[in-house]
Amino acid sequence: MSIQALLTEYGDKYLQALLTTWRLTVISFAAAFLIGIVITVLRVCPIRPLRMFGDFYVQIFRNIPGAALLILLVYALPYLQIIFPYDACVLIATILIPSAFCSEHLMSGMNTISPGQIEAARALGLTFFQMIRRIIIPQALRSTVLPMTNLLVATMLTTSLASQVPMRPRDLTGLVSYINTRAAGGVAAFVISAALYCATALVIGAVGSLIDRKVRILR
Amino acid sequence: MSQSETPVIELKNVNKHFGDLHVLQDVSLSVKKGEVVVIIGPSGSGKSTLCRTINRLETIDSGEILIEGEPVPQEGRKLAELRSRIGMVFQSFNLFAHMSILDNLTLAPVDVLKIPRKEAREEAMKLLERVGVADQAKKVPAQLSGGQQQRAAIARALAMHPKAMLFDEPTSALDPEMIGEVLSVMTELASEGMTMLIVTHEMNFARQVADRVIFMDGGKIIEENTPDAFFEHPASERAQNFLKTIRDH
Ligand SMILES: Nc1ncnc2c1ncn2[C@@H]1O[C@H](COP(=O)(O)OP(=O)(O)O)[C@@H](O)[C@H]1O
Ligand SMILES: [Mg+2]
Numbered sequence: 001m002s003i004q005a006l007l008t009e010y011g012d013k014y015l016q017a018l019l020t021t022w023r024l025t026v027i028s029f030a031a032a033f034l035i036g037i038v039i040t041v042l043r044v045c046p047i048r049p050l051r052m053f054g055d056f057y058v059q060i061f062r063n064i065p066g067a068a069l070l071i072l073l074v075y076a077l078p079y080l081q082i083i084f085p086y087d088a089c090v091l092i093a094t095i096l097i098p099s100a101f102c103s104e105h106l107m108s109g110m111n112t113i114s115p116g117q118i119e120a121a122r123a124l125g126l127t128f129f130q131m132i133r134r135i136i137i138p139q140a141l142r143s144t145v146l147p148m149t150n151l152l153v154a155t156m157l158t159t160s161l162a163s164q165v166p167m168r169p170r171d172l173t174g175l176v177s178y179i180n181t182r183a184a185g186g187v188a189a190f191v192i193s194a195a196l197y198c199a200t201a202l203v204i205g206a207v208g209s210l211i212d213r214k215v216r217i218l219r
Numbered sequence: 220m221s222q223s224e225t226p227v228i229e230l231k232n233v234n235k236h237f238g239d240l241h242v243l244q245d246v247s248l249s250v251k252k253g254e255v256v257v258i259i260g261p262s263g264s265g266k267s268t269l270c271r272t273i274n275r276l277e278t279i280d281s282g283e284i285l286i287e288g289e290p291v292p293q294e295g296r297k298l299a300e301l302r303s304r305i306g307m308v309f310q311s312f313n314l315f316a317h318m319s320i321l322d323n324l325t326l327a328p329v330d331v332l333k334i335p336r337k338e339a340r341e342e343a344m345k346l347l348e349r350v351g352v353a354d355q356a357k358k359v360p361a362q363l364s365g366g367q368q369q370r371a372a373i374a375r376a377l378a379m380h381p382k383a384m385l386f387d388e389p390t391s392a393l394d395p396e397m398i399g400e401v402l403s404v405m406t407e408l409a410s411e412g413m414t415m416l417i418v419t420h421e422m423n424f425a426r427q428v429a430d431r432v433i434f435m436d437g438g439k440i441i442e443e444n445t446p447d448a449f450f451e452h453p454a455s456e457r458a459q460n461f462l463k464t465i466r467d468h
Contacts (some may be wrong), residue, residue: 116313120372122326124273124379125303129298134326141316216363217317 003188008177010189024159024171025147025200028094029152035095036102040140043107043133054103061100069093070161086165098155103146109140112219142215149208153201169205172196223267225288226251227383227414228273233282235268243279244438250383257425257446259337260435261461266418269435270385272417274302289384303331306376306384310391312368314360320347320371321356324378332379339378346374350404366397370404383414390421421467426450434458 006013043054061069074091084092111137121131141148163174170178172193179189226249235243242265250256258266271277273284275291275298283289286305287369292298314323324343328334334342347353350370355363363371369389376384386405390398402424409415410429419425425432427444432449434442436457440451 051230057315114311114313114316116309116311117315118313119276120309120313120375122276122306123302123305124375125301125331126327127299130330134330135315135317142317218359219316 001183001186001188003192004191006179006188009010010175011181013170013175014172014192014196015216016169017172017193019198020162020169021159021171022200024090024094024111024162025152025156028091028098028159029155031091031095032098032102032151033148035099036136039099039103040106040110043103044050044110044132044136049219056102057102061096062099062104063106066093066097066158066161067164069097070164085101087162090159090162090165090167092187094155094158097158098151101151101154102148105144105151106137106140107145109144110136110144112143112207112217113139139217142217145208145212145215150207150211152204156197156200156204176200226285227287228416229283229285229288230273230447231285233272233284234280235265235277236280242438243272246282246438246440248254248440248443250414250458252414253412254380254418254430255319255409255413255428256431256433257429258418258433258435259420259425260414260441261462264435265438266435267387270307270387270416270418271402273385274305274307276307280357286337287391291450292382303327303379304382306373306379308369308373308376308384308386308389310388312360312372312392314368314372314447316376319328319357319359320352320363323360323371324375327375328378330365343374343378347371350374350398364397365393366400367391369397369401373404373408377408379399383416384408384413386417386419388418388420390419422462422465433460436461 039054039057042050043058045051070089070093073084073092074086077083117135118131121135126134158169160173162171163177167174176189176193182187228250230246230248233243234241234245246269247299248256258269260266266369268277272279273291275423292301314320315326321340321343323337324346325339328339328342329336344353344356350373352363352371355367355371355409360368360371389405390394390401393401398421402421405415405417406424406428417429428444432438432444434448434449434453434455434457441455441457442453444454449458450462453462
C-alpha cells in the first residue's frame with residue numbers, strides 16, 4: 001500500500017496512535033523528572049544509607065534494558081501475585097529507566113555549581129533543604145536543559161515498548177505492527193510512524209534550544 | 220564576667236588535623252565586640268581553616284569555640300541559626316550565579332530570618348546603595364566586575380545583621396585597581412563598629428583599621444600585637460622573614 005492509501009484508510013488510527021505516544025511520553029517524562037529529582041537529592045544528602053540507595057537505584061535502572069524490565073513486569077511479577085494492567089506496566093518501565101538518566105544529568109548539572117556557592121549558602125545559615133531548593137536544583141536544572149531535551153526524546157522512543165503488549169489504544173509503533181498483520185503496509189506503514197516520531201523530536205529539540213537560551217546561567 | 224566583656228568570638232586551644240597534617244595547633248584567640256583583628260601569615264599556615272572553624276564550615280578535633288560565650292552548636296537548626304548571625308566573605312565572592320544581585324541579598328533574610336520579602340528588598344537596596352552597587356541590583360553576578368561582586372557579597376553578609384564578620388582574603392582574587400573600592404567598604408564597616416576578623420595581606424589597610432594583628436605560621440599563632448608594633452618590630456624571625464617577602468613584592 002502507498003503512503004497515501006494508508007493515510008486514507010488508517011489516518012484517524014495514526015492520529016490516535018500519535019496522541020497515545022504523546023500521552024505516554026508526557027506522563028513518563030513528568031514522573032521520571034520528579035523521581036529523578038528526588039533520587040538526586042537522596043544521592044547528595046548527608047545520610048549515607050540514603051545516598052547508597054540513590055546510587056543503587058540509578059545503577060540498576062540505567063543499566064537494565066527497557067524490554068527486559070517490561071517482560072519482568074508483564075510476565076514474571078504475576079507469579080508473585082503482582083499483576084499490573086498492561087499500560088501501567090509500560091508506564092512503570094518508561095518512568096523508571098528515564099528517571100535514572102534524569103538523575104545522572106542532574107548530578108552532572110550540579111558539578112557546574114562552584115563549591116564556593118555551597119559554602120556561602122551554609123555560611124548564610126541555609127538548611128540542607130533550603131540549599132537544595134534555592135541553589136542546587138535551580139542551577140542544576142538550568143544547566144541541563146539540552147540533556148533533558150534529549151532525555152525527553154529518548155523517553156518518547158522508549159514508549160514504543162507499548163507495542164510489545166496488547167495495549168489499547170495502540171501507540172505509533174504498535175500501530176505499525178497492527179497494520180502489517182492486517183494488510184501489506186510494508187515499509188510505508190513504518191515510514192509514517194517514523195515521520196511522526198521525527199517531527200515530534202524536532203519540535204522538542206527546537207523548544208529545548210529556546211528554553212536553554214533563555215535560562216542558561218551566565219558564568 | 221559582665222556581658223560587655225564576653226568576647227564575640229573566642230577560640231580556646233583549638234586543634235584540627237587534615238589526616239596527618241596538624242593544621243591548627245592549640246590556637247587560642249578572642250575578638251571583642253567592635254574589635255578588628257587581622258590575621259596574616261604565609262599560604263598554607265591555616266588562616267582559612269581557622270576562619271572556617273568559627274562558623275563550623277570545618278569541624279575541630281579538640282578545644283572550644285564560643286560565640287558570645289556560647290559553644291558553637293554541632294549541627295542542625297541551631298548551627299544554621301548561628302551561621303546566619305556570622306557574616307562570611309570569601310576570596311572568590313561566591314555569589315549565587317543564577318540569581319540577580321538583589322535576590323542574592325534577599326534570599327537568606329527571607330528564607331532563614333523570615334523577614335517579609337518587601338522589607339528585605341528595601342533593606343537590600345539600602346545596603347547595595349551603601350556599598351555602591353545599587354545600579355547593578357538587577358544584574359546577575361557574572362555581569363559585574365570582581366570589585367563590584369565582592370562589595371555585593373559584603374552587602375549580602377550584612378543583610379543578615381551579623382554579630383561579627385569573617386573575611387578570608389577578600390581582595391586576593393581582585394585586579395589591583397579594584398582592591399581599593401573593597402577595602403574602603405571594609406574600612407567604613409570597621410569605623411561603624413563592626414566586629415571583624417580579617418585574613419589579608421594588605422599591610423596598609425591592616426595598619427589603618429586593625430586593633431590587633433595575629434601572625435600565623437605552620438598552624439600556630441606565632442605572635443599577636445598592635446599593628447604598629449607588629450609591622451615595625453616583628454618579634455619572631457618567621458614574621459620578619461614573612462614581612463620581608465611581601466614587602467619585596
Ligand atoms: N579540605 C582539606 N583537606 C586537606 N587538607 C586541607 C584542606 N583544606 C586545607 N588543607 C591544608 O591545610 C593547610 C592549611 O590550609 P589553609 O587553612 O587554607 O591555609 P591558608 O589559608 O593560611 O593558606 C594547607 O596545607 C592546606 O593544604
Ligand atoms: Mg587561605
